[in-house]
Amino acid sequence: MELTWKKRKKNTIIPGFSLTLGYTMIYLSLIVLLPLSMVFFNTISMSWNEFYETITHPRAVASYKLTFGAAFAAGLINVVFGTIIAWVLIRYEFPGKKIIDGLVDLPFALPTAVAGIALTSLYAPNGWIGQFFDFKISFTPLGIIIALTFIGLPFIVRTVQPVLQNLSSEVEEASASLGANRFQTFTKVIFPELLPAILTGFSLAFARALGEYGSVVFIAGNMPMKTEITPLIIMTKLEQYDYAGATAIATVMLVASFVLLFVINMIQWVTNRKFNQQ
Structure with a gap:
């Protein structure tokens, strides 16, 4: 040694x-x-009873469910469509490709408040897109998922792109020459190579969505027990100088986020080890 x-x-x-x-x-x-x-x-500084009452308040519990559920749903949506976008940007040449590639990074550069206002104006009942739907998008959990999908897309695309770039198209041709159809080529050859990058992108997008505030607070409507996210509750308590209550809820978010990210990283580690042994 x-x-x-x-x-x-x-x-x-x-x-x-x-x-x-x-x-x-x-x-x-x-x-x-x-x-x-x-x-x-x-x-x-809080007693155990005060801490427990704060973190288990019905309003706080409802915000946990909404925040984690919306972040998870947005992450899954981005896994599908982010992977497709990365595939198109790497595998094909077409006019305007560089422009589209640059647009992927726009959620990184755009201030979150600007993104929230823009999404709200688009999906409001009288907005450019919202007016065509019989149901409300803004001020509902669906609007929150859309906002989190918007800010999380670059994480999936930018983590999958380098793997696709290193994955030669000759591998696909070799698989086809051995008799595999398109579905078998994707599931047996391409997807195993992309899976670690997809898990990494999902964990990054999920973590970003959990703490997102600026783009969500406008489109959410912030109705307690319905569309109120956990970061908003933390901000509300801070404005009321309830620092202990704010940090108590922040502790729940921190521990839960750490556990979920640890599980995702363990799945990624097991997946990498499995495919490396094959």
Whole structure:
């Protein structure tokens, strides 16, 4: 083991492992660990009964269901259509391809408040799109899913694109020459290669959707027990100077998000290991 460690240090092109590791740990501690620890620190000031009553309040529970459900639904929608968009951008050449490729990153650059106002004006009952539907889109959970789909799309496309770019079309041709049909080629050859990237993109889009506020608060309508998301409840408590209550609900979101992302990463790890052994 000592020989392996010396060999790794000897073969390192850029020296300074100890120094860069130290900077890495300090930076992550200041930017990530310290702010997150303050969430738990502020919650300690509450008694267990106060904490339990705060996080299990019917209004808070309804917001949990809406936030996690809408984020999950938006992630699944983006998995399907984001993968299709990535496939089209990599596999085909057509006029305006670079423009479409650039539009994919628009949700990254666009301020969330602008996105929320734009989506609300489009899907409102008198909006350009909403006027053609007999049911309401804005100010409903459906509107929230649309907003979360909008902000999460780039995560799927940008994680799947590099894998598709490295996956040569000759592999598909070889599969076809061996007698596989299109469905078999996709399920047995292409999809296993894309699955780890799809899971990564889904986890990133899901995590972003859980904490999204600006684009959702306009289109949601913010009706308690119906279209009120958890980040809005946290903001409301902060405006009321209820810091302990806000951090209590934030703790639930933090722990739940960590558990879900851990499960997704474990599935991704098992999937990678399975296909690497084949």
